[in-house]
Every structure is written in C-alpha cells, then in structure tokens.
Amino acid sequence: MSRTRLLRAGIVFVLLGAAVAYLHDPPWAGQITSGMRDWEEDPPGMRFRWTAGRASFFVPANATSMTLPLRAVFPGKDGNPVVVRVSVDDRWLADVALPDSSAWVRPTLPLPRRGTRRFRRIDLHINRAVVGAFVLGVMTGEISLQ
Amino acid sequence: MVSRIEHHAVAIIATIAVAAYCWVYTRPDADPPIRSDGYNYYLYAASWVVYHDATLEAVANDWNGGAYADFAGMIRWPGTGRWINRIPIGVSVLMLPFVVSAHLLSGWSNLPKDGFSFYYQHAAGLAGLLYFIAGLWLVRNTLRRHFQPSVSLVTLVVLTFGTDLFHYGVNEPTFSHAFSFALVAALLALCDRFWSPAGWSTRHSIALGLVAGLIVLVRHTNVVLLLLLPMWRLDAWRLLPARRRDLGVAAIAAATIVAPQLVYYHWATGSWFVNAYAVHGVHFTLMSPHLAGALVSTQRGLFFWSPVLLCAVPGIVFARGWVLDIRAGALIVLGINAWIIASWSEWQYGAAFGHRAFIDCFPILAMFLAEGFAWLMDHPRLVPTTAIAITLATALSVAQMIQYWHHIWPTRDITWDQYRALFLTFR
Numbered sequence: 001m002s003r004t005r006l007l008r009a010g011i012v013f014v015l016l017g018a019a020v021a022y023l024h025d026p027p028w029a030g031q032i033t034s035g036m037r038d039w040e041e042d043p044p045g046m047r048f049r050w051t052a053g054r055a056s057f058f059v060p061a062n063a064t065s066m067t068l069p070l071r072a073v074f075p076g077k078d079g080n081p082v083v084v085r086v087s088v089d090d091r092w093l094a095d096v097a098l099p100d101s102s103a104w105v106r107p108t109l110p111l112p113r114r115g116t117r118r119f120r121r122i123d124l125h126i127n128r129a130v131v132g133a134f135v136l137g138v139m140t141g142e143i144s145l146q
Numbered sequence: 147m148v149s150r151i152e153h154h155a156v157a158i159i160a161t162i163a164v165a166a167y168c169w170v171y172t173r174p175d176a177d178p179p180i181r182s183d184g185y186n187y188y189l190y191a192a193s194w195v196v197y198h199d200a201t202l203e204a205v206a207n208d209w210n211g212g213a214y215a216d217f218a219g220m221i222r223w224p225g226t227g228r229w230i231n232r233i234p235i236g237v238s239v240l241m242l243p244f245v246v247s248a249h250l251l252s253g254w255s256n257l258p259k260d261g262f263s264f265y266y267q268h269a270a271g272l273a274g275l276l277y278f279i280a281g282l283w284l285v286r287n288t289l290r291r292h293f294q295p296s297v298s299l300v301t302l303v304v305l306t307f308g309t310d311l312f313h314y315g316v317n318e319p320t321f322s323h324a325f326s327f328a329l330v331a332a333l334l335a336l337c338d339r340f341w342s343p344a345g346w347s348t349r350h351s352i353a354l355g356l357v358a359g360l361i362v363l364v365r366h367t368n369v370v371l372l373l374l375l376p377m378w379r380l381d382a383w384r385l386l387p388a389r390r391r392d393l394g395v396a397a398i399a400a401a402t403i404v405a406p407q408l409v410y411y412h413w414a415t416g417s418w419f420v421n422a423y424a425v426h427g428v429h430f431t432l433m434s435p436h437l438a439g440a441l442v443s444t445q446r447g448l449f450f451w452s453p454v455l456l457c458a459v460p461g462i463v464f465a466r467g468w469v470l471d472i473r474a475g476a477l478i479v480l481g482i483n484a485w486i487i488a489s490w491s492e493w494q495y496g497a498a499f500g501h502r503a504f505i506d507c508f509p510i511l512a513m514f515l516a517e518g519f520a521w522l523m524d525h526p527r528l529v530p531t532t533a534i535a536i537t538l539a540t541a542l543s544v545a546q547m548i549q550y551w552h553h554i555w556p557t558r559d560i561t562w563d564q565y566r567a568l569f570l571t572f573r
Contacts, residue, residue, distance in 0.1 A: 023255050034263035035209070053209045056258035089256065121256050129211030137211075 025117045033057045051137035053129035058119040069141030072098040085125040152295035179271030184320025190238035191245040192261030202229040228414040232422040236363030244269040274319025281328035301516040308454035308540035310500030326506035351392045355399025377475030435488035451500035454539040461518030469517040497557035499550040
C-alpha cells in the first residue's frame with residue numbers, strides 16, 4: 001500500500017472513529033421522538049400528541065421526576081383500562097392505568113439516578129391501539145420535569 | 147474539460163442529491179422517508195432485523211395493537227389467517243446492510259431500537275439514494291464504453307434532472323424505483339459483457355443471476371426486462387445453447403435469491419405463486435391498455451412530464467453501430483414493459499410525480515437518449531435549437547418536481563385545465 005493510500009485510510013479511520021464516539025451521546029437526541037404524531041391542540045391551550053402502540057421520547061438526564069399527562073380516549077379491550085407501560089433506558093419504571101378513557105391522568109414518576117449520557121430515553125408501550133387510517137395509542141400532554 | 151466534468155459527473159450529482167435530501171428531510175413539515183408504499187417495501191427489513199420475525203406479526207403487535215393501518219393494505223390471507231404484504235421482499239433485501247447498521251447505531255446512541263426511529267428512517271432513505279447513485283454510475287460506465295464523454299455527460303444530466311428519476315432517488319427513496327433503476331443498469335452492463343467476445347467468467351454468471359433474481363424480487367412484473375439478455379442482438383437467441391453453462395449458473399443464483407419470496411408466499415397463502423394485489427381489486431387489463439394515458443396524457447404521461455425523453459426518438463430512428471445491434475431487442479422489451487405498465491388497472495400508479503413505473507427501464511432508454519444526442523452532435527445546424535429545447539425541458543422538469551415537493555400538483559387525474567392553471571406556480 002502506498003503512503004498516500006495509507007494516509008487516506010488513516011484519515012477515514014480517524015473520522016469514522018470520531019463520528020462513532022460523537023454518536024454515543026448525541027446532543028440532539030433530546031429532539032428525537034418515535035411513534036408520536038404531530039402536536040395538536042384541543043381545547044385551545046391543551047396541547048397533546050397521539051402515540052402509536054409504542055412511542056419513545058427523551059428527557060434531560062438531570063431530571064429527577066417527570067409528570068406525564070396521559071389520556072386513553074378509546075377504551076381498552078373488554079372494558080378493561082388501557083395500561084401504558086413506561087420504561088427508562090429499557091428498564092421498567094411504571095404501569096399507568098387509564099380506567100376512565102375520557103379523563104387525563106397525570107402521574108408523577110421518579111426517574112432513576114443520572115447515567116452517563118445527556119438524555120434518558122422514555123419508552124411507552126400501550127396495551128391496545130386503535131387502527132384505521134392511522135394508528136392511535138394514547139394522547140400524551142406536555143411533560144413537566146422536576 | 148468536458149471529459150473531466152464527465153469523469154466526476156456522478157460524484158457531482160451525488161453531492162447535489164445529498165444536499166437535496168438534507169433539504170427535503172429537514173423542512174418543518176417533512177414527512178419521514180418511510181411512508182406510503184415505502185412502508186410496505188421496508189416492513190420486511192424492520193421485521194427481520196429488529197424483531198427477528200418473518201411473519202410480520204411482531205411489528206403489528208408492537209406498533210399497532212396487532213393490526214396494520216389502512217394505508218398499508220396489509221391483509222390476513224383468507225384460509226391461513228397469516229399476514230400478506232402486497233409488495234415483495236426485494237427492496238428490504240437490498241436495504242438490509244443499511245438497516246442492520248441503523249439497528250447497531252440505535253443501540254450505540256441509545257435511540258429506540260424500534261425499526262422506525264431516526265436512524266432506521268434515514269438508513270432506508272439513504273439506501274434508496276445510494277442505489278440511485280449506483281445506478282447512475284453503472285449507466286455512466288456503459289455509456290462510456292460506447293459514446294464520447296460529452297454524450298455521456300449530457301445523457302446523465304438529462305436522465306437525472308429531465309425526468310422523475312431524481313425525485314424518486316431523493317424525495318421518495320424508499321419506493322422501489324431507485325432500487326430497480328440500479329438493478330436494471332447492472333443488468334444492462336452484464337448483458338453488454340455477456341455478448342462481448344471475451345471476458346466472461348463464472349463470477350459474472352453468478353452476478354447476472356443475482357441481479358436477475360433481485361429484479362424479480364423488487365417488482366415481479368419487471369421479469370419482462372430479463373428478456374433483454376436473449377434479445378440483446380437479433381441473432382443472440384441462436385447463440386444461447388452454446389452458453390448453457392453460464393446460463394445454468396445464473397439460473398441457480400437467481401433461483402437461490404428468489405426462493406425466500408416463494409417460501410414466504412407458500413407459508414402465508416398455501417400457494418407458491420401469488421398475486422397479492424388481487425385482493426385489493428387491482429388487476430391487469432392486457433387487452434385494453436391505457437397507452438395514451440401512460441405515455442402522453444396530462445395525468446401521468448411519461449413524455450408529457452419528461453418531454454426531454456423524446457430525444458431518444460432520433461437515437462432509435464437513426465441508430466448506428468452498437469445501438470443498432472441492440473435496438474430491436476431493446477425496443478421489444480421496452481414495448482412489452484410499456485404495455486404491461488399501461489395495462490395495470492391503476493395505470494397512474496397512485497400519487498406520483500411523472501410516471502414512476504417507467505423509471506425502472508430508464509437505463510435502457512438512456513442508451514437511445516445517448517444515441518439521439520450523438521446523432522444531434524453530428525448535425526451541427528440542429529445543435530443550437532435542440533440545446534435550448536433540451537435545457538428548457540430539463541429546467542421545466544426540475545421546476546415541476548419542486549412544485550410537486552410543495553404539494554402544488556394534485557396527486558392524480560391532473561387535467562389540462564389544472565395543468566395550465568398551476569403551470570410554474572409555486573404557492
């Protein structure tokens with residue numbers, strides 16, 4: 001291998017390594033969501049987003065707890081409450097039951113101690129989804145962090 | 147100078163494509179890359195890589211409470227109750243390296259390993275973009291073997307920006323067309339080599355078989371494009387028996403890559419061969435094709451929305467040398483392909499820019515385009531007028547593509563009155 005090729009390979013290797021290191025804790029992760037529709041407002045002032053059967057979002061790692069407004073809208077199977085399983089970085093945190101489909105539930109959930117990254121990933125798994133033109137899980141309101 | 151630009155043409159187009167991709171997907175109202183038909187094309191890859199599931203049940207259970215949204219058109223096959231995707235597995239197979247990378251990267255970055263989050267979306271999108279560029283590179287290599295650099299350069303630019311190819315490589319890259327474009331470009335290059343006097347090996351036979359198999363896996367009806375091999379030259383079919391070993395190796399490679407699709411069909415429906423569209427009420431009307439609609443209408447006409455492709459006409463009529471050798475066979479293949487496209491009961495192919503179904507055969511059309519440009523360059527009196535016309539037609543195509551990106555055009559059934567009313571309006 002010529003010196004020029006060796007140099008080029010070295011530069012590519014270093015750049016790839018730097019990119020991989022950067023992507024271990026990307027500063028923009030806080031803006032990433034998955035399985036959530038765009039923000040809507042109804043009634044005026046009440047902002048919410050629909051989830052699909054699963055959804056993910058990020059919260060800053062220094063938050064100690066979060067209040068997560070949830071509303072089922074559509075009832076669960078056989079009249080049972082809709083249950084939202086909440087996990088943090090793949091660890092179970094809580095199961096939130098939504099027995100009254102028309103009411104907002106605002107559980108405050110303690111977050112585990114800060115890890116090594118800037119953000120923690122919150123995953124929601126809903127035990128039923130309504131499927132038509134879209135897939136609708138539950139409504140999530142604006143999250144408040146403490 | 148022209149030669150140097152031509153040498154870097156694909157890299158320059160790739161740079162423009164990446165910039166356009168970034169612009170498209172960073173707009174506030176941008177849809178994700180995996181959408182519409184792209185969802186169905188990608189679905190297998192997510193199911194295999196993320197959920198280790200070939201039945202398509204796990205994605206439905208995890209995301210959708212055990213079902214699929216209406217737009218996906220997924221059905222449980224009557225009799226077996228198993229999910230059938232109307233779209234075959236080919237695009238997912240070609241996406242696999244990208245999706246595996248996205249999956250590993252999602253774990254590394256602590257992003258959701260759910261098959262549809264940030265990295266997966268752009269892995270699928272960039273896969274289509276990369277196949278589009280790979281297709282251009284293959285077309286360029288074939289052009290350079292038979293044409294001057296100036297002809298190759300003009301052909302590449304016109305094919306990219308004067309048609310809907312750029313749109314389907316950049317804005318809707320998870321649809322099948324960028325993938326088929328690359329595969330048919332590879333088929334063309336392999337056909338050219340297959341019928342060349344020397345330089346064919348078992349490695350080439352395997353490559354031919356894999357490409358042929360993938361063409362069928364990506365879009366079953368594109369099986370007609372494989373006729374290009376036996377029809378490459380008028381006397382080609384007579385020479386085929388002497389190449390039976392090469393063809394046998396290619397057939398084994400093709401059968402190997404197609405086999406998983408047949409296994410899936412058999413598992414899901416009990417039949418090895420299935421028209422998964424039949425249950426959706428769409429079908430072929432082979433005795434009454436919408437040829438005018440598919441080729442010249444305001445709704446979807448190939449030549450109405452990409453008028454620069456008419457430059458292929460002198461290339462067909464006045465073909466010389468290598469293009470003359472392949473003309474008859476290529477025209478028969480293009481004709482059968484057009485007939486099949488126009489015979490589909492949904493001949494507009496849903497919401498689309500231009501007629502997307504023809505993109506798959508653009509590598510073949512590119513040879514006639516290049517011959518047309520070569521013929522024009524041999525007639526200097528025609529060059530100024532045609533150069534202006536080609537530039538305007540290409541610019542019009544780009545303008546209309548941007549209009550489509552801004553949702554100016556109705557998604558289907560565009561009338562002449564609508565076209566006139568919306569001509570070059572951007573709000």
